[in-house]
Amino acid sequence: MTAKIVVVGSFNADLVAYTERMPRPGETVHGKRFATGAGGKGSNQAVAAARLGADVSFIGRLGGDVFANLAYEIWDAEGVNHDFVSRDEEVATGVAPILVDSSGENMIVVVLGANQRLQESDIDAARERIAEADMLVIQREVNLAIVPYALRTARELGVATILNPAPADGTSPESIRLADILTPNEIELETLSGGAHEDVTSAARALLTRPDQTAVVTLGAQGARIVTPAETAIIPTFAVEVVDTTGAGDTFNAALAVGLAEKMALPEAVRFANAAAALCVTKPGAADSVPSRAEAQELLARRLATLKSKSRSGC
Ligand code: ATP
């Protein structure tokens, strides 16, 4: 069964400088390498979901400049449908200057440009496509008025939703209430929950207002924690050599959407998401570093084989 996924979100041209260490404010450091690549949380999630085997449609806005070509190149190469992407000739395509240090950690500035022009009419135009989808995925790198509108539309149409509340600024209670699954990282969780909670589970529970809502909190090298109003479980990730963590969260969200759309149980979908995201951090770039379905499944199979041999030897 091929999962049908609609991603509403951003495209940014990523302008990435690789450096030994991050500069302090006011300081200049030497870069080791520079790369321009396709990015934006929305587009990264769309590309990742397609590479992981889903039938993906993207809803977004590009500007009138050459950076928009990067978007069409990657979407066409990966088979992401862009019938519902429009172009605003008078504004710039989103851009993201990114610094990546030798530990693979990043700092990102997002200049939204055309992403900010996304309108309710863009969602309305794709209503039939949304109705056919198994899952709608959205983040917060667009005109923020669109986020609750898209989530409400999906809900009306009976389509399950994932809100990746990134970047978070604590001003989106309606979106948080509307989404079926929330996927903050630890920083986003702290921002959204107001900070004063003793652990990840209680902070995540502070966001859940419906009994059928779930939070899947991503925890970097520790994996992810599933939190429902009644239960919580940590799903550890895979030990890998980190090159560049950019796009890890996006790959995780995409794989989670694909897994759930394919009717995997939630813990299984989170394991699949951990595998895909762990592979993503072993390569430079955002969308460029997303693994194929076969690569993610091979990592899962290797983990399973190790667990079986450990249990046979009594370890
Ligand atoms: P980013 O902004 O770097 O894309 P994020 O901050 O949104 O990521 P994280 O929680 O850091 O989100 O990472 C998302 C997922 O990526 C984790 O849940 C995990 O599955 C995987 N991941 C991230 N870092 C590592 C790591 N060092 N080793 C293995 N897996 C990792």
Ligand code: RIB
């Ligand atoms: O999540 C990674 C993405 O965040 C980058 O591709 C950058 O464009 C920013 O949107």
